[in-house]
Amino acid sequence: MPDTEQAPTRHRPATADVVGTLVLAGVGVYATVAGLGYGFTGDDGRVGPGFLPVVTGAFIAGASLLELARMFLARSPAASSYMASVEHVEEDARAAIQQAHPDDERPAPGGRNAAGEELDTFGRTHSQRNWAVLQIFGILLVAILLIPVLGLLLSMSLMTFTIFVAVEGKRWLTALLATAGAFAFFYVFFAQILGIPLPTGMLGIV
Amino acid sequence: MIDNLLLGLETAVTPENLLFCLLGVVLGTIIGVLPGLGSATGVAILLPVTLTLDPISALIMLAGIYYGSQYGASTSSILISTPGDSSSVVLTLDGYQMARNGRAGAALAIAALSSFLAAILSLIGLIALAQPIARWALNFGPPENLAIIVLGLATIVSFAGENMLRGITMAAVGLLISMIGVASGFTTARFTFGSVNLLGGLEFVAVMIGIFAVGEVLHQIRRGGEHPIRARFRDLLVTREELGRSVAPALRGTGLGFVMGVLPGAGATLATFMSYGVEKQVSKFRHLIGKGAPEGVAGPEASNNAAANASFIPTLTLGIPGSGTTAVLLGAFIVFGLQPGPLLFEQQPDLVWGLLVSFFFGNLILLVLNLPLAPVFAQVLRIPYSYLYPMVLFIAVVGAFALGNNTFTIWVVFVAGLLGYFMKRFDFPAAPLVLGLVLGPLLERALVQTSALGGGSLLIIFERPLSAVLMVAALLALAAPFVSAVLRRYRRTNRSRIDT
Numbered sequence: 001m002p003d004t005e006q007a008p009t010r011h012r013p014a015t016a017d018v019v020g021t022l023v024l025a026g027v028g029v030y031a032t033v034a035g036l037g038y039g040f041t042g043d044d045g046r047v048g049p050g051f052l053p054v055v056t057g058a059f060i061a062g063a064s065l066l067e068l069a070r071m072f073l074a075r076s077p078a079a080s081s082y083m084a085s086v087e088h089v090e091e092d093a094r095a096a097i098q099q100a101h102p103d104d105e106r107p108a109p110g111g112r113n114a115a116g117e118e119l120d121t122f123g124r125t126h127s128q129r130n131w132a133v134l135q136i137f138g139i140l141l142v143a144i145l146l147i148p149v150l151g152l153l154l155s156m157s158l159m160t161f162t163i164f165v166a167v168e169g170k171r172w173l174t175a176l177l178a179t180a181g182a183f184a185f186f187y188v189f190f191a192q193i194l195g196i197p198l199p200t201g202m203l204g205i206v
Numbered sequence: 207m208i209d210n211l212l213l214g215l216e217t218a219v220t221p222e223n224l225l226f227c228l229l230g231v232v233l234g235t236i237i238g239v240l241p242g243l244g245s246a247t248g249v250a251i252l253l254p255v256t257l258t259l260d261p262i263s264a265l266i267m268l269a270g271i272y273y274g275s276q277y278g279a280s281t282s283s284i285l286i287s288t289p290g291d292s293s294s295v296v297l298t299l300d301g302y303q304m305a306r307n308g309r310a311g312a313a314l315a316i317a318a319l320s321s322f323l324a325a326i327l328s329l330i331g332l333i334a335l336a337q338p339i340a341r342w343a344l345n346f347g348p349p350e351n352l353a354i355i356v357l358g359l360a361t362i363v364s365f366a367g368e369n370m371l372r373g374i375t376m377a378a379v380g381l382l383i384s385m386i387g388v389a390s391g392f393t394t395a396r397f398t399f400g401s402v403n404l405l406g407g408l409e410f411v412a413v414m415i416g417i418f419a420v421g422e423v424l425h426q427i428r429r430g431g432e433h434p435i436r437a438r439f440r441d442l443l444v445t446r447e448e449l450g451r452s453v454a455p456a457l458r459g460t461g462l463g464f465v466m467g468v469l470p471g472a473g474a475t476l477a478t479f480m481s482y483g484v485e486k487q488v489s490k491f492r493h494l495i496g497k498g499a500p501e502g503v504a505g506p507e508a509s510n511n512a513a514a515n516a517s518f519i520p521t522l523t524l525g526i527p528g529s530g531t532t533a534v535l536l537g538a539f540i541v542f543g544l545q546p547g548p549l550l551f552e553q554q555p556d557l558v559w560g561l562l563v564s565f566f567f568g569n570l571i572l573l574v575l576n577l578p579l580a581p582v583f584a585q586v587l588r589i590p591y592s593y594l595y596p597m598v599l600f601i602a603v604v605g606a607f608a609l610g611n612n613t614f615t616i617w618v619v620f621v622a623g624l625l626g627y628f629m630k631r632f633d634f635p636a637a638p639l640v641l642g643l644v645l646g647p648l649l650e651r652a653l654v655q656t657s658a659l660g661g662g663s664l665l666i667i668f669e670r671p672l673s674a675v676l677m678v679a680a681l682l683a684l685a686a687p688f689v690s691a692v693l694r695r696y697r698r699t700n701r702s703r704i705d706t
Contacts, residue, residue: 020632024375031382031397038394045662047653049392052646056381063375070371129428136424137624140599144616152613156603160596168592182597186604194258196608 025064031057217560234274254605300502348655353676380642421626455505463509467516
């Protein structure tokens with residue numbers, strides 16, 4: 001039987017992957033330089049406080065550069081690992097499942113919107129999911145910044161309420177009840193049962 | 207051994223410890239069922255809750271969450287084809303197919319029975335091996351300690367995921383994070399950027415809460431979710447044929463999982479894939495695997511549980527975590543002022559043996575709970591994730607504060623959460639980072655002591671037989687995947703040449 005397999009084409013890495021790996025390389029270089037400043041070896045030639053930072057930093061920088069090279073030069077995205085030795089297991093199983101259910105196409109869990117985009121169980125499209133993550137990190141950041149003013153429990157309750165309403169589109173009353181329940185539970189558990197002195201902020205309420 | 211077991215029994219069967227064991231396994235099962243909340247997340251976010259407990263009760267509960275979540279994770283794999291942990295991925299193959307064929311309950315029951323069988327057999331192995339290994343490790347000097355830490359790092363990065371280079375890099379990043387603050391044995395402050403808060407280093411449980419709870423939970427939002435297939439009580443009845451076909455795969459999976467789990471590294475995922483592969487090779491019904499065969503559920507599920515229990519061997523006897531979750535558990539030991547390792551068996555026998563004996567009770571409770579109540583736990587899948595994750599963020603932040611009684615730990619959680627989210631998004635494995643974080647201080651201490659012993663030279667590590675063997679083993683662990691990749695490529699080229 002003639003070999004019909006063609007040599008795989010080179011894999012084009014995603015920009016985000018390249019940027020992330022470059023950041024890691026930068027961290028490695030910084031750690032190496034800083035480590036040299038801490039002292040690679042002590043006066044007696046023994047391991048100094050900078051030894052491990054230098055070795056680790058150089059390692060991260062080297063490994064990141066190798067990873068970059070792999071991204072651009074490797075013919076397939078797969079790399080060497082023990083998992084590679086069993087990768088055929090999942091492929092074979094998927095093939096068997098496909099054979100058993102030839103018309104198998106799993107429906108989008110939340111259906112599709114008017115534009116035909118797949119929706120998840122939250123009713124969100126792919127881009128809406130990305131935006132939701134960004135919103136949540138933003139809300140969390142603001143809530144942490146508000147701790148010195150509102151106190152820990154009130155800030156976190158405000159965060160929960162905002163996520164329910166702004167990100168998840170819950171009704172005000174539902175969001176308020178769920179937030180009040182969470183507040184009561186965490187207040188009783190952490191402040192009353194565990195007796196942890198939670199910061200009350202400038203308001204000084206709870 | 208009998209004396210130790212009796213001592214453990216005395217500790218484990220107090221009403222208080224039994225209650226915390228029950229609480230741990232129930233919480234663990236619920237956490238395991240919920241997609242996006244794996245065992246590591248569960249242990250990390252609930253660790254601060256246990257701070258006021260007696261250490262043994264707290265550790266019994268946290269360990270219960272770990273193995274309880276192994277049972278629970280099978281539910282989400284079978285019913286919604288969404289694994290809670292990477293070690294449950296294989297179960298989404300035949301487990302989910304069984305559910306689609308109307309055998310959801312039977313698949314859940316087979317998973318629970320295989321898990322129980324594997325748990326009990328691997329616990330016997332764990333108890334038999336732990337003490338001798340701990341005694342052997344008592345003779346270790348700094349070079350041997352250094353070599354075993356290097357071996358631990360080498361194995362976890364090589365098992366960590368599909369890309370070993372990324373695994374190694376993440377372990378190194380973990381080491382780097384562990385170096386923040388004043389180094390032990392030195393007076394130099396490192397990577398503190400002038401911040402007083404960083405002088406004492408980062409609270410590593412807070413880093414884990416960030417990576418596992420905040421990072422994982424938000425990543426789950428980005429992935430979306432699935433609707434569960436309904437499992438009914440009456441479906442839980444396993445037919446005699448299904449049961450008969452499950453016994454041998456479960457036993458094979460247990461053996462495989464135990465061997466892989468003993469290795470200091472994340473071997474559970476590989477063990478489940480290997481078990482599935484073995485069943486495809488040796489099972490009498492191999493032609494049915496992939497189409498909803500009990501063999502494809504029993505084998506991998508047993509290997510997963512056996513590996514989880516076996517991973518306590520390196521964690522407890524050597525202080526080297528066997529997986530991401532045992533790394534978080536190791537963090538719990540340290541929070542309670544305990545250092546896992548050979549000395550723990552000498553200094554705290556009641557705690558170690560009490561913990562190990564509690565595993566038997568915990569698994570028994572899990573079997574009793576899971577067999578009849580699996581459909582009840584499955585209802586947890588119906589809790590809308592949109593209500594769940596804000597609560598997880600809430601408890602993560604309040605719990606982080608409780609750890610250090612300062613708001614700085616909350617910032618650590620936030621930054622680690624960002625890191626964890628991007629690691630998940632770009633497929634960087636978390637387990638090596640956590641292991642690097644936990645092992646960093648131990649590695650540095652062993653390095654300094656070894657260098658002092660060798661008069662400034664680290665080559666002493668190759669002059670002592672045991673440390674030299676361990677270092678060679680570490681090199682082999684790192685080199686083996688590359689060698690096998692080259693061999694596979696060579697074989698493939700050869701085959702295509704023969705074909706033409």
